[in-house]
Amino acid sequence: YDCSSADINPIGSLSKQDLRAFLRWAAIHLGYSSLAYIEAAPPTAELEPIRSNYTQCDEVDIGMSYEELSVYGRLRKTFRCGPVSMFQNLCYRWGARLSPSQVAEKVKHFFKYYSINRHKMTTMTPFYHAESYSPEDNRFDLRQFLYNTRWPYQFQKIDELVHELDVKDVQKLGNHDTVAALSNGVGATGSGNPNV
Numbered sequence: 675y676d677c678s679s680a681d682i683n684p685i686g687s688l689s690k691q692d693l694r695a696f697l698r699w700a701a702i703h704l705g706y707s708s709l710a711y712i713e714a715a716p717p718t719a720e721l722e723p724i725r726s727n728y729t730q731c732d733e734v735d736i737g738m739s740y741e742e743l744s745v746y747g748r749l750r751k752t753f754r755c756g757p758v759s760m761f762q763n764l765c766y767r768w769g770a771r772l773s774p775s776q777v778a779e780k781v782k783h784f785f786k787y788y789s790i791n792r793h794k795m796t797t798m799t800p801f802y803h804a805e806s807y808s809p810e811d812n813r814f815d816l817r818q819f820l821y822n823t824r825w826p827y828q829f830q831k832i833d834e835l836v837h838e839l840d841v842k843d844v845q846k847l848g849n850h851d852t853v854a855a856l857s858n859g860v861g862a863t864g865s866g867n868p869n870v
Contacts (some may be wrong), residue, residue, distance in 0.1 A: 689747065690740040729761035737783055746784045757785045761835065774839040778832045782825070789821030 685693060697713035700706050736743070749763060751753040761781045765774055772780075796819050 689744045691744045696739075707793070736787065742780065743784075746781075746788075750788065756830050757781055758835070759824050761782075761832045764834075765839070773834045778836045781832065782829055785825055785828070786823050789823045792821060793819045795819060832868070 686745075688696075694713050697709045699711035701708075701713065738746070745764075746760070749760050753763075755763060761778055763776045764772075764781060768777055
């Protein structure tokens, strides 16, 4: 799906989820059955040779699904969430199926690799910007591009919130409002409304 080494990248601004949905739609409604095969193929950078006992897969290599990555990317780019506000938002969103500890691990994993790779966003192949989620050439996203990959203050704060949530035994309550309240109810935009 990615053409990052090309002279122009017409799909670079689209999230993988949106692109897959379009490929499914086009295969059905436009009659391009070959697009269904492309959509079903596991995403891979194809940087390593395919062997009988190994096939490179992006989601395995990065340790998160493209569905998760799309959520993280939108929270980071569009809503400008840092580690703590992303943790709080995802506790609210995913609290019914993941414990606060599991959400914390996922957020920390994302931000570790985000900070390792952020500098790559400073030079990008030109592409069409179709939505606010899309990466861009730093005309609008002026955040730093070198980060401490350990995020010491933010990750410590997440650990404190996980401990607070575990003490209150939120999982047994199964109440999203309790999760939002215990994590200060900060939504993606910092408005205090976790539904934002």
